[in-house]
Amino acid sequence: NTLWLIVPAAGQGKRMGATKPKQYLALGEQPILAHTLSRLYAAFPTAHLVLCLDNDDCWFSSAWVPFANWQRVSGGAERMDSVLNALKSITAQQDDVVIVHDVARPCVTSADLLALLHAANEHPSGALLAMPVADTMKRANAEQLSTATESRDGLWHALTPQGFRYALLRQALEHAVDHQRVVTDEASAVEALGEAPRLVSGRRDNLKITHPDDLALAAAIMASQAA
Ligand code: C5P
Numbered sequence: 001n002t003l004w005l006i007v008p009a010a011g012q013g014k015r016m017g018a019t020k021p022k023q024y025l026a027l028g029e030q031p032i033l034a035h036t037l038s039r040l041y042a043a044f045p046t047a048h049l050v051l052c053l054d055n056d057d058c059w060f061s062s063a064w065v066p067f068a069n070w071q072r073v074s075g076g077a078e079r080m081d082s083v084l085n086a087l088k089s090i091t092a093q094q095d096d097v098v099i100v101h102d103v104a105r106p107c108v109t110s111a112d113l114l115a116l117l118h119a120a121n122e123h124p125s126g127a128l129l130a131m132p133v134a135d136t137m138k139r140a141n142a143e144q145l146s147t148a149t150e151s152r153d154g155l156w157h158a159l160t161p162q163g164f165r166y167a168l169l170r171q172a173l174e175h176a177v178d179h180q181r182v183v184t185d186e187a188s189a190v191e192a193l194g195e196a197p198r199l200v201s202g203r204r205d206n207l208k209i210t211h212p213d214d215l216a217l218a219a220a221i222m223a224s225q226a227a
Pocket of ligand 1: 007076082209210
């Protein structure tokens with residue numbers, strides 16, 4: 001079976017406040033996108049990559065793609081539309097595993113990628129990297145006043161990658177589109193079908209670059225991982 005990797009990279013990354021999408025900002029010598037793709041390649045060198053890019057993207061260079069098998073597809077209005085476009089563009093078998101990983105997470109390690117693939121292969125409902133919530137969770141009202149403290153028992157942060165069989169993931173995302181539900185990860189769409197994906201404990205340093213401060217943090221994480 002072919003292993004498919006979908007990397008949604010068609011977002012604007014507005015919270016970074018930069019003039020170009022965040023995946024093209026430099027982290028050391030290379031743009032974030034190049035780091036993310038080389039981490040994926042190190043773990044899955046024979047996988048088939050599907051990269052979701054905005055049609056107006058004028059920053060992308062194919063020189064950053066280490067995979068022999070890859071294709072570019074158009075992004076959609078939301079992240080889930082980008083991923084669904086990718087699923088519709090590939091000729092996958094129903095039981096092929098598809099791993100989706102945000103371009104904005106360049107610090108993911110090979111060990112975490114391989115653990116996720118293993119779980120996605122084992123569990124019919126798929127799997128996602130995740131991390132138990134460590135902070136006390138507050139419920140805010142419209143005035144940003146803390147009105148209650150939520151129990152964090154059983155609460156996890158959802159990370160990427162997330163991996164599912166092709167047929168299940170496609171059905172889940174089409175179901176979300178049909179019901180006009182915007183989901184921010186694949187697992188939410190799969191849960192809506194009554195499935196329960198496996199949570200795989202991931203590393204805390206699998207940071208999602210979202211705000212300007214995150215760039216320096218990601219550089220420090222990469223330096224510490226290399227040490
Ligand atoms: O903006 P945010 O960081 O939440 O986006 C998560 C991921 O989804 C990013 O990798 C972004 O490029 C991607 N995305 C996409 N298509 C969209 C919106 C976001 O591929 N329409």
